Amino acid sequence: MTILVTGATGTVGRHLVRHLLESGHKVRALTRDPARAALPQGVEVVAGDLTDAAGLAPVLDGVTAAHLINFAGDYRPLWNGPEIAAAAARAGVTRVTMLGGWQEGTLEPAVQASALEWTKLKPVEFMGNTLADWAGRLRARGIVREPHGDRRSAPVHESDIAAVAAAALTEDGHAGHTYLITGPEVLTPRDKIRILAEATGRDLRFEELTPEQTREAWIERGRPPEMLLFKVFGDDPAIGDGEKVEFLLKVYGAAHKAGSTVSGVVEAVTGRPGRTFAQWAAEHADAFRP
Incomplete structure (x- = not known):
């Protein structure tokens, strides 16, 4: 077929x-x-x-x-x-x-x-979002400054999303199902920076910003390089940077139970555990080096 x-x-x-x-x-x-x-x-x-x-x-x-x-x-x-x-x-x-x-x-x-x-x-959160969000900053300065450094998520490797899709397309038993796909572990931004530092052999740091510092850094000094903002707002000139930053602060500060709980879908559908962020970081380490 x-x-x-x-x-x-x-x-x-x-x-x-x-x-x-x-x-x-x-x-x-x-x-x-x-x-x-x-x-x-x-x-x-x-x-x-x-x-x-x-x-x-x-x-x-x-x-x-x-x-x-x-x-x-x-x-x-x-x-x-x-x-x-x-x-x-x-x-x-x-x-x-x-x-x-x-x-x-x-x-x-x-x-x-x-x-x-x-x-x-x-x-939920793609591991690959880290490239769009952080790669440029980490290559240039080795530091990421963002609010809510303890926010939790279970990011998923894009290949595992694809593996679930491949199974659903080629095997029986998946019709009518909605699969919430997560990775195998819950991480914070601090965890990701630590893992990226190990993968790259670099001294990488996470610095948490207060909401006030975030507004100053992201509005007065330029728009935040966030893929999420583009996906939600696009390049609509009618929506100001301030509105976008307030939206992002709410997203970062809210508890997202579904996105921060390991669903187990990858292993249930494919028969093997999902790939870890450490595996993803090793595959993409060069993107975070100068």
Whole structure:
């Protein structure tokens, strides 16, 4: 069978392509720019965009299972979920996974209301967010200054999200399930800095800011380099930096039980423990070195 992977060059998609190929499956990868895809040999790369549901008919031809993402290139939820679900059903797709973003869009309810066998993937914090959030600061100065240094989360390796998706696409027993996907351990920012220091062999430090210091550092001295803010607000000029920083302070200061409790989904679905942050840090150590 042919499995379609949307977002194939993204953080999770590229791992999913690899997992499926290694399992012997035929993979078709959807990307907006095939010339820049840099995917493994054996992958059928096709041009397309989930925002153009009318153009998905040739992409879905011969596909029996599909991995869908619920957001477009700007991380905003898709507005055309019913059209995507209808196109998949017309093409004969029987099974789909849906990778959620920061917000639920129109895709999830449309797929759940269809005859498609669906599995929802709801990862918590990606380990890879550390690259976007911290790599530049740690390379340049070896220090991260943020509020709430004891906030807790169970970050998940992107390859483990992909492994759960691969199982749901190729095995029975996952239809109708919503998987909250976490890593195998609960960590604080201080823990992550310590682990990154061990992986890089550098003296890295975390300095906790008070809310007042945060406002000064992130508003008066420039916008915080936070992927979360971009995913939620995008580049909307109508939303001021102050509003964004207040939002982030609330997010950092709130207790997030679901995101800070190990779910065990990775091991339950794949049969092996999830990868640790130390493993991820070792794989990406060079990104945190000058």
